[in-house]
Amino acid sequence: MADEKPHCKVVLANNIAKGLFEEVHEGLKKIDRMPLLVGFLSSADPAARVYAEWTGKTASENGFAFELREVDRELLEDALIDANNDPKVDGIIVYYPIFGNRQDQYLQQILDISKDVEGLSHRYIFNMYQNIRFLDPENTKKSILPCTPLAVIKILEYLRIYNTILPYGNRLYGRTITVINRSEVVGRPLAALLANDGARVYSVDINDVQQFDRGQGLRKRRHEVTERPGWTLKDCLPLSDVVISGVPGDKYKVPLELLRDGAVCINFSSEKNFTPEVKEKASIYVPAIGKVTIAVLLRNLLRIVQNKIDSAAEESNKGSKDEAVQATS
Structure with a gap:
């Protein structure tokens, strides 16, 4: 009698990521431009470089623009602030570890919450631990969760x-x-x-x-x-x-x-x-x-862009209503 073989099912990340990429592609159809993700590499860790290159390749293949900026770690703080203030930048990812201590946590808090695709800003982390799943009282804008x-x-x-x-x-x-x-x-x-x-x-x-x-x-x-x-x-x-x-x-x-x-x-x-x-x-x-982690990263970026579009639309509607009220008063 032949030995029984293990019945374990090996599931590869590529197969799981397909559905997430399809969701991302559908979301991209609803916006009229190519979102820009900027990655900051300030680490000599070879794994960080591989992840950065892999992110760029996958982003480009799936309809996103990606720009890798290699910055000396002592200059990274200013570089992140500049990216926060650049309206062309939709999302930011930093490849950690950089200092390998609390300074890395400080850098995570510098990012503008509206560009933090990794969900590491204080507001997102607070929401995650408190089990608060939305950013707004109407429960229309989902909070961002850490990618991995x-x-x-x-x-x-x-x-x-x-x-x-x-x-x-x-x-x-x-x-x-x-x-x-x-x-x-x-x-x-x-x-x-x-x-x-x-x-x-x-x-x-x-x-x-x-x-x-x-x-x-x-x-x-x-x-x-x-x-x-x-x-x-x-x-x-x-x-x-x-x-x-x-x-x-x-x-x-x-x-x-x-x-x-x-x-x-x-x-x-x-x-x-x-x-x-x-x-x-x-x-x-x-x-x-x-592969699933990068799919989630792009999904987070898309959600951030959509949140921004929705907020702009709400502000515009509010402004139109205020003008209408003023015109009738």
Whole structure:
């Protein structure tokens, strides 16, 4: 009798990104120009350059203008301010890390919120953690979410991990997810987004484990964080339907013996956090997410441009109404 082969389905980012690019193409038809995205490269990190070049190629292929500006990191602050004030620039992306410390967080806050395609400005981050999904009281302008965490969300939606029978905002209820990475750019925001959608999330860092959830029975509007003293991956992985890993080191591998059979495994690190043997235990494996991240980036840019167009139209309508009132008074 022949050995049974693993039944794992390997899902590639290209296939997931297709639907997002179609959405972007439809959105582009509604505006009368080619949006300009400007990327700032001030890092010697080769991965940052690859990402920058890949962004430019994908943007150009999908109807966007892209301009890469290589700037000495000591001059970056002024360069970002100039781009903020340039009406021709629709969106800005900065390829981090640059200083690798709090100065990077400062640079994130310099960006004009109306050009921040990565969703790293304070207003966007505040909205994300507070589970505020819109920028306006009328709920017409969606808040921008960080690209890589949102890319993971879109992948989980594509994989039907989100239960569309449940109400929007609760569609991960009953899911248990482990996120291995708690960086401020990806891991922590991702854990918060998943928990705000109803999941119980174990956020694993090098030193500890935290649990993100909205309480028993989704009692709260936004997530809360609980420390799990003494917990390690041995406690989290056997409980998890989904395991998402983004450890940047090439030596780190998710311990396969701790995975539950049939888990969904997603790798968002530039390194492979899962060994090839993951296919013997996982039901679905997504080995990389880069293409989805760039699709989400362009989607964010389109949303920013559309928000700007809508705001201008509202101002114009308001002005017309004011003139009409004055004319009749």
